[in-house]
Amino acid sequence: MPHPARPTVTLRDVAGAAGVSVATASRVLSGSSRSVAPQYVSRVLEAAASLRYTADVSARAMRRKSDAIALVADDLTTPSIALVVAAMERQARTVDAFVTVSATRGLPERQLETVRTLCGFWPRALVLTSSRIATGEVGARLLEELLAYERRGGRVVIYGDIDVPFDSIRVDDRASARLLGAHLAATGHRRPVILAGSRERSFAAERTSGFVEGLLGGGVDVQDIRIVNCEVGRRGAFEATAALIGGGLGDTDALLAVNDQMAIGALAACRAAGVDVPGRLSVSGFDDIQLAADVTPRLTTVALPFADIGARSIRLALTAGEDRRDVVRETVMGTLVPGGSTVDRAARNR
Template sequence: MPHPARQTVTLHDVAAAAGVSLATASRVLGGSSRTVAPGLRKRVLAAAERLRYTADASARAMRGMSDSLALVVDDLTTPSMAIMVAEMERRARTTGAFVTISATRGDPARQLETIRRVRALRPRALVLTSGRVDGDALSGRLLAELRAYEQDGGRVVVVGDTDLPFHSVGFDNHQAARRLGRYVAESGHRRVAIIAGVRGQAAATARTVGFVEGLRAGGVAEADVRIVHCAMMSREGGFEAAQRLVAEGRRGIDAIMAANDLIAVGALRALRQARVAVPEDVSLTGFDDIGPAVNVTPRLTTMALPIAYAGAEAIRLALGEPGAVTHVTVEGRLVVRNSTVERPAPSG
């Protein structure tokens, strides 16, 4: 037997039940920035709860931009992305914005389709987080879709490497990796393997280039730097890549640099299984400084990125006052722990 439809409760009903004006009820329940006296606010919220009032988001979207904020990300399963999205959601919530999150696996076609669907909801701002967002992707259709959304009154913020003409927050992966590479070289290491992650992935590529430059600046010969890739930017990818290095006899390698902390953790497990001691036999470094970096033994030397800060900056740009396009670059910080040691200078 079907349930009877629940009677629609309007904002007028809530205002009447709370004994306040319609304008006051709208300010409390509509996310207005105008201040409402605490007593009146409490009465409105109590009346709304008692009447089971739900704002008609679709109607509000038809009138103009909604109070929602859309986050479009590559992958929600990685610890670094979880940290960033959690901070974004927390910051947005303090402004009264409702957050929706969609994952695209970094595929431009899925990004385009997701943005098209999100536009129909008319969010106040759209934050696109990806390793690389290219203005020429899909023959320029991605850029055109974002421009159309902006022309409708929305705001676009890109987190990641991009050439798009919108607000952006980027990580200086190249220079941070260069500093880490130089540290490894100046610690006396002379034969280094780099587990570079997925071939062609923008952030991993920038880090690999930076590692090599830093190692060379610190005195390591380019011929003594070996680069290997793995199928995933994960523990499993790092484990498999390190297994290959071990199977090939390591060729005198005295340090391994991983494109992120998860890869380093996987490599550590493979080295331990092969009875290769870290850092006594091989030093090991990561990148990002996420939780696993300090939850393994030995704890990882790594390049710490302020991931939560980047998320907060993205929301600040998304919900701030109108102004010129702003590009924020976030730098890394070297954190030395006990997965690396100083190597003695070669004799002779």
């Protein structure tokens, strides 16, 4: 039995969903040379992807390649991705290009649909920031979509730890986190708790492993390291830390969070419960977002060069096809940034 035809989606439908005029939606979807603010471009493309608006896409692509560099990310709400996107936009503007952004919430089907739709609009390049591509049928279809886009002359760049045949930039989360674990061990911390986030987040798992390796290498007994899983974010860390404090800290002398937002949540929970940081409990994070320098005490953390990562992603994306040789794979390391949220307990005890 044939499936009913999918209702026709019009340009007016896309404009309404994006909250812009029909003229603005038309400029974005037709590859017009007239400038449209990046936030409106993003809204129109997301609306088109959501509504599966694909009318005349092939004809438009044949007429003119877009000046857009399409960024597809799992989550656009974190401070770290905001720094990356801002750097991408600055770098793109140096060659009269602009960056459009779409969020997939890490959902494989949405990731595939977004990439498929954006490739149909023929962006100048596509940057995918994600910690994974799904296995199975959906992952295979996404990979083929990206490969087909490159065969037609597009460029794909991956920011994340994904084993796919495209240029990529990854952060060595494990080795970077090892620096922080070793630092806390060297400063006399012997009963740490790691706020590890959720198990399915690969960056969190890698950072947790790095923390453990650094602590063990510094002489901490494996039996004295506690790992607490919680929601990745300020609220999850606040609730996990409050529960730890409520149950009695005992000999716990340090909290290591897998990102700064979580560390800031832990600081807030300590402040609410009257726990002295760092006198009673050291707290550390990862990423070195701006707020890490603004909170009191200043966070001990690991700094990642997000601006450099964003700019480098765009430079890779804009490399002309004829300049392409082997696939480029770059790895970025973090840098330890000691702050006032941790203390040298070894020095105190001497």
